[in-house]
């Protein structure tokens with residue numbers, strides 16, 4: 001497993017792999033790898049024959065009041081975990097000044113999508129998706145993948161990146177991998193490590209809420225309001241939880257809908273705080289054709 005530290009090294013290495021005829025797959029991460037990331041690596045292996053994992057804690061996707069300073073990182077442990085899969089060919093782990101050579105403040109070009117970030121996390125994390133879209137485009141420019149794999153837990157991110165590739169004609173296939181869960185349903189996240197034991201026990205309400213939303217939508221519910229009400233009431237069962245949002249959106253527009261039509265792809269999503277720890281979860285449902 002090669003470890004590449006500079007953009008120039010990574011680009012030269014990717015060019016060489018392309019010349020050899022490999023189908024390059026990139027798994028972008030911010031490190032602190034867990035089983036969810038390893039599922040992305042497995043998916044990457046199925047999508048191509050050369051897998052690069054990038055590890056970069058991107059400062060521009062954190063707002064000043066978020067957890068950049070305390071974001072967990074253990075590069076050695078991450079490399080050990082990736083090495084032991086036997087499925088990763090290269091790790092791209094640049095320093096901040098490799099990707100932001102003049103400093104983030106001096107950068108004049110940013111990628112934004114005001115349309116797709118009005119709701120869900122976008123409305124509560126101003127600047128977050130600008131940072132994500134911009135850094136992922138940089139990672140694409142360095143790693144030159146044919147395919148990039150992202151987790152569907154961060155569904156708004158996934159749909160934005162799919163549009164990034166489509167709208168900017170990048171020609172990169174954006175693959176979404178289903179969320180990996182703990183035995184009780186909690187979606188795996190690096191931020192779960194911040195929860196104390198009482199919060200951890202109650203955090204199961206997120207997955208219960210979106211599972212109930214799925215159940216309703218798959219079995220004939222055609223209106224959003226009862227789905228939102230169900231999710232809200234399940235989150236309210238956890239005294240330590242503070243609901244930030246419970247929304248039902250179309251996945252193509254990421255805009256809330258009042259009602260669904262057969263064939264629509266609809267996402268029910270929640271964001272919940274446990275003290276300062278913010279967790280998200282979602283269920284994505286293709287509304288059955290037979291029900292209406």
Ligand code: PAF
Pocket residue numbers: 028029030056058061132135136154157
């Ligand atoms: O999902 C993440 O870990 C990050 O947002 C990403 C895509 C690696 C960009 O920094």
